[in-house]
Amino acid sequence: MIPTKKWSQFDKFRIVLFVGLIIFTIYFLGPIFWVLLTSIKSTAEVKTYPPQIFPSVWKWENYVAAWNSQPFGVYLKNSLLITILTTVGQAITSALTAYGFTRFEFKGKGTLFFLLLASMMLPWDVTVIPQYMLFNKLGWINTLKPLIIPGMFASAYNVFLLRQFLMNFPEALVESARLDGANEWQIFSRIYLPLMKAPLLLISMLNIMTVWNDYLGPLIFLQDRSKYTMALGLASFQGVHSTNTIAIMAITVLMMIPPILAFLFAQRYIIDGLEGAIK
């Protein structure tokens, strides 16, 4: 950790530093506040030039109107279904796989782990076209299945993260459990799973953000509006009603809430998880 200096000693350095931090704060948060302010203005206020920063009346009812202008309830239901199922599936399968790669020696382990790492750098374009054909053959196009089922199988990134975490645990733990007659499943579920709570929360939060935000997957695999997710619904809403600025901004604000909440909840774990992955 970099030592912090006393205020009196390095005032000039400190002032420059904080001015810099505040400028960056404006860059990172300003746009979000600007969109939030726009979403509660009246139509006239949005169109005036020079721009009016604060609305004269805060019209929160804009949100109700925006929500009802499209079947966003349906989109929300679809998004939630995909997000919840993949997150639960991902946590279970990633934990099992990471455990398998950490605690066992087996034939082909090196090759398989190399493949796992290599798959992380695979461009999306290379696999998506055959995937589309596969899902088409299976009759999955225009259903939520292509967005749920592949997402339930352990992702390389999550396995890697969990494995980095598991490697810090002493083998002695397993040995003593084995001496007590516990089988592999019991060792995993009773000893390791409870210990993996923090990194599992981390990968769950990361998965929530990724899946909730995904735009390209739904764009390619879904056709009917009744199947749309929030991200796709918002994008198509903006495409069709681009002049309805207020409603677009309102839905954009709503769209940002779940991942930001997930992040605020998980930010402690994110740092710990990164620390584990870096070392």
Add this chain to the structure above:
Amino acid sequence: MDETNQNSFINEKQKKRDYSKIVPYLFISPWLFGFLVFTLGPLLLSLVMSFYNWPVIGESTFVGLDNYITMFTQDAQFWASIKLTFKFALIFVPLNLIIALILALMISRSGIGQTAFRVIFYIPSVVSGVAVAIIWGWILDSNNGILNYLLKFIGVDGPNWLQDSRWALVALIIASAWGVGNMMLIFYTDIQTIPEEYYEAARLDGAGTFRQFIDITLPIITPTIFFNLITSTIGALQQLELAMLLTKGGPMKSTFFYGMYVYENAFKHHKLGYSSANAWIMFIVIMLLTAIIFKTSSAWVFYENEVKGNKKKEKKKLSAVMKAGDKN
């Protein structure tokens, strides 16, 4: 040394035990199945398809290397998109790395408010690409855009960001850099692991802030710079979503990145074989670049695990685990 001996001893014991050999495979099967069906299978099929004329409906015909030859010799958009994508990566990747590093250093030096700034700077990286495009589209709007309004105060007549082919790429870089938080956090986390004593020693030798950064921080974080360089280069070369939503590849294809080119060939023009060949070129370029970065890394990346003072932490973790084990 003790630790490694102990590990190999345990490993040997494990091998001798030879309890049912299938168990490890059962544990990794949830990944293995997904990998075979949704990654490796499609990857190989994509390679095969790249040698075919493969329409969505109707018979596909083997054409040998034709797709690749057409791409290189007759498709002007292929070269235009490659050039554009490299231009974007060459500007965006260094810029992103430098901003992320500056932010991480600033936060770690700020003393107070470290958590708050960390959270603030990270928030945009969790925002959906769709929302990012809408937010920046609104800020850079030609009629009501707040950015150009603010620029007037400092006497700058802002350009027509999204409709001017000279500025659309800049607009995309500004919007993309908004998500720098992830990289910043990785740098920050790494900087936090540098023991304070190093800086104390340097200060005793009379080293100033800048010297401390050059002599201590920079060498220690080179592996992290290396990691970020690879991941952000791979990411930049695949840039697609934001260009699709914010500028739609335009104006006049000035932001028609390679990722968009592949996407449109596949899902708009339905040339599945041709777009598979496109995608493989991207894959090969990414592999080559990664290999080059790896090869050259030995010259500037220092791995000094022993200086990071991990031992203390490991002991702490171990005792925590033992305690947790006791409870069971």
